[in-house]
Amino acid sequence: MFGFGRKADKDRQEASENPDSGQKPKKRGILYRLGWYADAAIILAIGFGGFMLLQILAPQPQITDAPDRTPFVEVMVATVERGPVRIKGFGVVQSRAEIGLAAQVAGQVVFVSPNFKSGGEFKKDDLLVQIDPRVYEANLTQAEANREAGKASLAFAEAQVARNKNLAKQGFTAKQRFDELVAQRDEAKANMARLEALVDQAKLDLEHATIVAPFDGRVESESVDEGTYLSVGREIGQIFATDAVEVDVPLSDEEAALLPDLWNGGKDTARTLSATLTASYGGRLYRWDGYVDRAAANIDTGTRTLSVVVRVDDPFTPGRPVKKANGALSGVATPPPLLVGMYATVEMEGRQLARFITLPREALRDNDTIWKVTDDDVLRIQRVDVIQKRGNEVTIVSDDLTSESRIIVSALTVVVDGMKVRILDRTGDPQAVSNASTAVRSFTR
Numbered sequence: 364m365f366g367f368g369r370k371a372d373k374d375r376q377e378a379s380e381n382p383d384s385g386q387k388p389k390k391r392g393i394l395y396r397l398g399w400y401a402d403a404a405i406i407l408a409i410g411f412g413g414f415m416l417l418q419i420l421a422p423q424p425q426i427t428d429a430p431d432r433t434p435f436v437e438v439m440v441a442t443v444e445r446g447p448v449r450i451k452g453f454g455v456v457q458s459r460a461e462i463g464l465a466a467q468v469a470g471q472v473v474f475v476s477p478n479f480k481s482g483g484e485f486k487k488d489d490l491l492v493q494i495d496p497r498v499y500e501a502n503l504t505q506a507e508a509n510r511e512a513g514k515a516s517l518a519f520a521e522a523q524v525a526r527n528k529n530l531a532k533q534g535f536t537a538k539q540r541f542d543e544l545v546a547q548r549d550e551a552k553a554n555m556a557r558l559e560a561l562v563d564q565a566k567l568d569l570e571h572a573t574i575v576a577p578f579d580g581r582v583e584s585e586s587v588d589e590g591t592y593l594s595v596g597r598e599i600g601q602i603f604a605t606d607a608v609e610v611d612v613p614l615s616d617e618e619a620a621l622l623p624d625l626w627n628g629g630k631d632t633a634r635t636l637s638a639t640l641t642a643s644y645g646g647r648l649y650r651w652d653g654y655v656d657r658a659a660a661n662i663d664t665g666t667r668t669l670s671v672v673v674r675v676d677d678p679f680t681p682g683r684p685v686k687k688a689n690g691a692l693s694g695v696a697t698p699p700p701l702l703v704g705m706y707a708t709v710e711m712e713g714r715q716l717a718r719f720i721t722l723p724r725e726a727l728r729d730n731d732t733i734w735k736v737t738d739d740d741v742l743r744i745q746r747v748d749v750i751q752k753r754g755n756e757v758t759i760v761s762d763d764l765t766s767e768s769r770i771i772v773s774a775l776t777v778v779v780d781g782m783k784v785r786i787l788d789r790t791g792d793p794q795a796v797s798n799a800s801t802a803v804r805s806f807t808r
Contacts (some may be wrong), residue, residue: 435787437773438736441720443766448713450621451753452612452671456642456705458603459674460578462670465570466593470494476591483582488759492587492599496729502564507762510558517555520548580604608658608678608701610640612709613668618751621672621713625658637712638673641685642705646696649682651675651701655711673709674699719750719760726755726772734771735764744780 474493478485484489523544570699585600591597619625622636636655641648653675660670681698701707726733727749735743751758764770 368517385752413696431785433783433785435773436736436742436771436775436784437787438769439726439772441721441722441766441770443720443762443764445718446715448621448716448719448750448758450614450618450709450711450713450751451756452614452618452709453593453754454610454673454709455708456608456610456640456678456701456703456707458605458703459578459607459609460580461583461601461603462577463598464574464600464602465493465596466493466494467595468499468568469594470496470498470572470592472589472591472593475587479582479585479587480554481582481584483601485580485582487576487578489576490573491576492574494574495591496569499565499569499572503562503569506558506561506565510555510562513551513555513558517548517551517602518545520551520778524548536561559706574599574604578604579606586737603703605679607674607796608703609675610653610707610709611670612671612673612711613663613670615668615683616662617795618753619658619669619671621750622655622711623714625655625671639710640673640675640701640707640709642682642701642707644682644702644705648685649698650685651678651680651682653709671711671719673711678702716760718757718762720764721756721758722770723772724752724757725774726751726770727759731760733761734775734778736769736771736786740783740784740786742778742780742782745779758798 369504414662471494472492473495476485476489476491477483478489479491527541527544552564580602583603584599587593587599614622624636638655639654640651640653642651643649653673656672656674658672661672678701681700722733725748728734728744728745731749732744732746735745737743745761745763747759747761747764749757749759769786771784
């Protein structure tokens with residue numbers, strides 16, 4: 364390219380071929396004297412210059428920090444409560460008493476109450492169905508007449524015994540004759556007892572011909588009309604009491620242990636345990652007040668639960684609408700009564716506790732632990748005492764939690780005690796929330 368090395372080689376060759384030429388060698392520059400070294404140096408200088416020019420003109424790569432892999436978590440602030448713990452359960456509303464009405468005497472139906480129909484309401488001792496009483500009235504009249512005749516026979520036999528008693532002592536009447544009179548008197552007494560029983564039976568049959576309501580209630584179903592002939596034992600309808608309803612609430616023994624005075628069954632002290640029933644009607648929630656009435660005498664061997672009976676007096680009092688989260692009332696124009704067959708949520712007032720916390724079910728982890736976030740955003744695994752698990756809620760006791768403690772309610776794939784976390788703010792900027800959610804998914808993968 365430059366030829367400094369080749370020219371120098373040529374001159375040296377000519378000088379060696381004509382040593383006696385007498386010509387003095389020409390003075391050459393530094394590049395000429397260096398020869399091939401000069402060529403190499405120039406080539407290296409041009410290459411280095413081109414490389415530096417490319418480095419200067421090339422676009423500079425964007426330098427970014429490594430992504431933060433600290434996981435995001437959702438938290439809730441614990442609320443420490445004091446007072447009676449609320450024991451929650453579920454059950455179906457049942458009537459205090461539900462019976463089937465059946466004919467106890469045979470006969471033709473001559474009257475059916477207009478209220479004795481499905482859904483009909485009645486009061487205690489109201490006439491529901493009347494069976495033709497004339498046969499039973501005649502039977503009673505005949506039984507009473509036979510009883511009067513028996514009374515006369517007994518009075519005559521007693522008089523005979525009294526008249527012949529002294530004569531028998533004095534020997535004027537044979538002892539055998541006196542014994543016969545005594546036997547006749549005793550037979551008359553036995554006959555009177557039989558006649559009295561027949562009168563009582565006749566009265567009872569006449570009473571059974573009139574079917575009255577045993578309590579205040581309503582008709583669930585009926586199957587009788589005027590003119591129907593009823594045989595003994597024929598069922599004519601189903602009725603239930605309306606003065607009170609009950610709900611059997613199955614509880615674990617840990618939950619039942621939180622109800623004080625539970626074994627006072629039927630005593631007034633048991634009514635000090637108040638309860639609240641909530642049921643849905645027409646897509647809205649309504650509430651009624653009740654109390655814990657009694658507990659079952661044994662634990663169910665199949666479910667290992669203990670049934671606690673919650674009672675509501677006067678269940679046909681309309682329920683109170685439950686307020687929604689925004690404070691608006693949840694209800695229709697006409698609130699319903701607490702109807703038999705409704706599925707109800709029951710909350711009972713349990714023992715007084717100095718401090719307890721109610722959390723969503725997802726906040727409780729394996730081995731009855733929770734994940735708490737410290738003030739410096741460090742995850743701590745903490746064991747707690749669980750006193751109730753019911754539905755979507757758990758109630759725990761822990762002396763290490765305060766009303767400012769932050770509890771993690773979201774899931775994490777990898778959890779290490781002491782690891783750093785970031786709080787996912789669902790109330791913040793939507794784009795930031797989206798980015799945080801993406802980071803959570805990336806971390807969990």
